Amino acid sequence: MKPWMLAGSACLSAVGMPAFAQVAESATSARTDEGEIVVTAQRREEGLEDVPIAITVLSGDTIESFRFQDATQIVQQIPNMSATNTLGASAPLFSVRGMSNADFNPSSNTPVPIYADDILINNVTGQGFALFDLQRVEALKGPQGTLFGYNSSAGAIQFISRRPTSTLEGSGSASFAGHGERTLNLAVGGPIAGDSVRGRLAFFGRRDDGDFVNINDGERIGKDNRWSVRGLLDIDLASNASVLLKAQYGKYDGAPSIRPTEQAVNNFTGEILGNKREIRQELGQYENVEYGELSSRANIDLGPVGLDLITGYLDIKSGLSTNFFDGTQIGLLDLGYGAGPVQTALYGVQGGTAHSKQFSQEVRITSQTDGPLSFIIGAYYLKEKLDGSIWFYAGDDSGAFGYFGTDPAAFLTYSIYKQNLSSAALFSQWDYKFNDKLKLTIGGRVSWDKRSLDLSFANYDGATTFVNPAAIDPLHPKFSDVTDLSGLERSQQKRDWTNWSGRLALDYQPSPDTLLYASLSRGVKSGAFNTAALVDISEANSIGPETVLAYETGVKLTLADRRIQTNFAAFYYDVDNYHQKVVDQFAREFLSSADKVEFYGFELEATARPIDIMTAKLGAGWQKGKYKRFIEPTGTGPIDRSGNIVPGTGSWTVNGLVKLDLPIGTKALISPQADFNYVQGNYYWTGNGVKAPQLTPDSKTDDFFNLNLRLTLQDADERYGITFFVQNVLDQFRVVRRNPVSFLDNTLSGYSPPRTFGVSINGRF
Template identity: 30%
Template sequence: MRTRIALYIASASILAVTASAAQAQTAPSAAAPDQGFGGDIVVTAQRRSESVQDVPISISAFTGKQLQELKISQPADVAAISPGVFVNATRGDQNPTFAIRGLSLNDSFSNNNPTVGIYFDDVNLPYTPMMAFQMFDIDRIEVLKGPQGTLYGRNTTGGAINFISKKPTQEFDAYATASYGRFDRFELEGAAGGDVTDTLAVRFAAKTVQQGSGWQTNALTGDKVGEVSNVALRAQALWTPTPELSVHLEGTYSYNSSDQQLREHVGYRAKDGSGYCAAALAGVRDPLTCVDSLGYSDLSPGRRTVENSATYGYKNRSRAQGVSLNIGYDLGGVTLTSITGYNHFKRVSGDDSDGGALIELDTQFTDRIKSFTQEVRLTSDNASPFSWVAGLYYSWDRIAGNALQALDDHFFHTRADTGFVQTTKAYAAFGQANYELSDALTLTAGLRFTRDDKGFTYDSIDLDPYGISTLPTPVAGIVDGVKQDNLSGKIGLDYKISPDAMIYASASRGFKSGGFKAAIAFNADELQPFKGETVYSYEIGAKTTLLDGALTFNLAGYYNDWRNFQAMVTEIRSGINVIVLSNAGDARVYGVEADAVFRPTDRLTLRTAVNWQDSKITDFNNAAGADDFTGNKLANAPAFSGTGMARWETPLEGESWGVVILGDASYRSKTYYSLANRDLSAQDGYWLVNGRLSIHDKNDKWEAAIYGRNILNKLYVSSSYDNWGGIFPSQNFLGDPATYGVSLTFRY
């Protein structure tokens, strides 16, 4: 407690010093105005700056001010504000798995690439453990929906999400925000930057989150689970020695030592050993009548209290460092851009992977990731009817993973150690061109050639510390690789009905690379590589700005033909039924999406956005006698998702003060977390409701606010593991309960 009080005092001192420094500026300049929930947003989704309403693809874009008011603080939160986007909070948000329009990764291990590309300041983050970062000092987010295989490349079959930080400017700019909320949660965020010389500007930003308690209780120890200690730093320098040349250097560092959410135990066998229990067959978790294969069930009162053996603890400790260099040079009519990025990530985390008091499957995971990317591209200006982007891309990454697993109380009576090293090299050449066939009609076409080369080594050993192991002999000594060439692309037409209305149609092909299963295996055939998956996507849409700019309304319809999608299946290999991560089959998704923002007055903004989709597995590759999921819905693909927001601002005290009232809500219909479509591993439809009330001065230099998230305290499953019929129980992760707090912001 004394440490926490000292931290609060130190943080307050930092705020006071920052305020004094800002007041000492003789002529402080305000940052460029953030238009909040009104006005247009300029994006770079197509590798050039343009209005979001002029880009002929489906994009959800949000400014830094919107993200702050909605309290979007980590990448997984984006799903609440962008319909069609779903995040499976695997391992308690430690490996968030993104889905867009029904397309997602169906494996929770860290070595497999996602179907949605995540980019931070134009640098790709290739693995899910890297996607749980803290968001701060963000300029905007761009959510690109549908395959982005031409300009973004492999592993974007579902889409791509760009996180773009605020860049240095020649004008001094600074802010600091402190907040305190439920569960003893303290957050301090700030940034400052400006000119050093006439040609050099810098910006420094930081955020820390310190939480002393949590909403989950471990009944075995009485411990409250939910402590957070997270620190993130970012430094940037922008050098513009001439009007033609810009050099942007960025460095990041983050450290995290936080509790990982504990799993909720889900048994599905009858207590009397007669088979599956009636409640589980009906899709209801009932620990009174349902047990696991060892006869155990968690009878703790309330679902936010669980029993957890925690052999390896439940801390998630990680460090991440990154550096990027972005160089742009105007050659006269053509801009040359070079983007170099390097990221290093290391994490050790403990996890009770069975979710119960017994040591059936307790795990310590270790991940070490290094990734390097280099892209060089040429971009024409828009001075002629023909504009284009062309470039070359190279990436190299290495992930080394280890899973130390304790099965002390299981009938295996042992511990096992499984490790792998996976390296990936990818090369690509790409180009996309726009040609104005007339003043209103534009043709877009693009191609990208990719060569993907993965190497994989794998070992596993039964440690047998007690000398009584009954575990089958794990596989060891695997050395393998998979190579694949791919041609992806896009063709589309857009027609400007008027300066404020556009319709468009496109067809595109996306590609996700192949890979390997990394979980423990007992047959070498389980570890054979799987090939890449492809998606053929078709979209028609309209973007309109009506009522003299008061109403923005966008509509899109889409069809995804997903082939050779990757998932866990049971196959016959070498005459034996094995569970493998493989090319599971084919699926299709079609749907409609709409987004509307209405500003009837300068004070009131209303937004609603919805996505309806129908997903279906059309062909499933299952072994004879194994479950056939043909006809089932895809995992992580709710049929309906929607969000609504109302923001009202009114002046007080002769316009010297202002009050902002913001309410937002999101809805997800029933979601299955596995291809089996079992109700026991699903979440029925639910609403999440949030609110915020703030007061600020006329110039928006300071702001005080109170906020609440999930204010109706909805209990819902945010992720689920379906182990039906296996030797381990199923498990759930739960979403956060109601949280609330206060914040204070100063801007200079």
């Protein structure tokens, strides 16, 4: 996988972003008085144990107790789900049961749609947002599309924010941790005009200096500075009608901390240049995101049915630039003067920008009668205009490298593009209860997707396009910096697809505490364009939709007087045209499809309260993907990958928690907590095995066991408290993602965060 394929997307979402309006029609707690968790995964309020879908729910309080601060961290407590950042903190790659997105460019679309209060965040560069003031998160596994929103072939994640209340309330917290981390959360809400208008305002801010140190100047690398503000206004228009308005704005300013797995060495002494959390970086790099959102959700009670109108507008801007030669052998030249190496002004910069403007409209009609038949009928429309750029810039100021000649020189390849996307869909799901125990579900969806691409590509052509690097900002080059446009090429394409999805399920409740279910679903991921053209204009290709036929069965049990809840699910997926990124013998990178792929596995989740003061949770999942038929173009020609394991699969995920709430007299409470998550290493490329000895000695990412400890002291009413915490107690330094880059003879890798000590204080009224 070439690094520049990731550039445009690895920017946006580390913003403390989407403000999430409540999905439910009232500000319902995620848990009833009896302890039952209430969800809206099927667009109506139901107990979690009554929903025949594999779903994990994390409440807002749980998210705060784990100190989850961005969207990627929730997967630590969700079996068979992962989220891998690309070149920085933004644009995560979400994976559900092994199915994931191979293309990180802003023009792509994911098999795991991300929703913020029913508003789709379509652009992948907007999906790594900060978490704050949330009611809960619902993570659904398996194809979705018959109930709401956009097409989904693997699953969906819904982030739901706390809704304005009819009484005045507020909260605040501040935390301080290692590496200069400071975080501030503030929220206040309540009535504005009598009982009919309620509002809520929330703020999030975070500053982190980074986990790595630049041994050139001693400064920290990997900064994460972000802030976001969100406002909600809940208005009762009439006794049977209400509207929830939302506005949010946020910014993120960061720097990727990807480090070469095999660091550069001193050619004369063999000394490795830097320790495990050090890197030699001369040029620097950056990523930034700006996010704006306006949305509304109107609800009208029409008696037998309810009508929901959901409208959203998103404006997302991003930029990223990173120097892939920094910290590698090719970026260092020991000139023999002195004991240490000298950093040359050698550039190998990959970067990109993106500006997405998205509008979406959804209409849903939901039955509200008590009969055996219930239904949802809806329509969905999405339109996105995307302007983007992507570049690769290489050169040096020293003249030390012969292929650049004796004078300072550089070359630049640059693509600019416009993509227009529109999608329309009709969907419906019907449930029929034969009796109190047996229910049949039938759902369907038809969607019409259109995409158009206008891409201009300026490539170097011999020495005539070498430019003077002194005249170019290597981290912020412009299309106009390409001085020779004689080789300018243009690609204009249009594609459209008609797709269908469906769901057939049967669930049986032999008792109120037991649910058995089986389902057959068909999911679709829309086709896409490749906008990462950096070698040849032919790279700007397109692929058709990805489809999955999903078989699933599961059981949900409530035991021991509701003190134990256990959910188990097993699945098998038959996938056609599984989207991939491939590189041919001319180093050109394309979107491609594996003709046939299968995924299978299972997951188990259990929650127990054996005694009133103790809560224990355990989750475990295993999944594996295998290519049944896949001929991959490679640098040495086509290779049959059939029978190989799909990257990112064939591994276990395990998570757990033990928490005690110990009263101190009648006025205070002390709560020790230990939680962990384990991720087994997996293959990182389609060939499995070691890609090349000079790139990496390992064929997989590392196993990672992450243990965290927390101790909270608070008053008996849980209004004020202080928490001391240690994250990654064992200080494990593990490779959690690998990106082999052939032209560097190296592997750019992402690592587990270091052991971190910290303290947080919180209060609410």
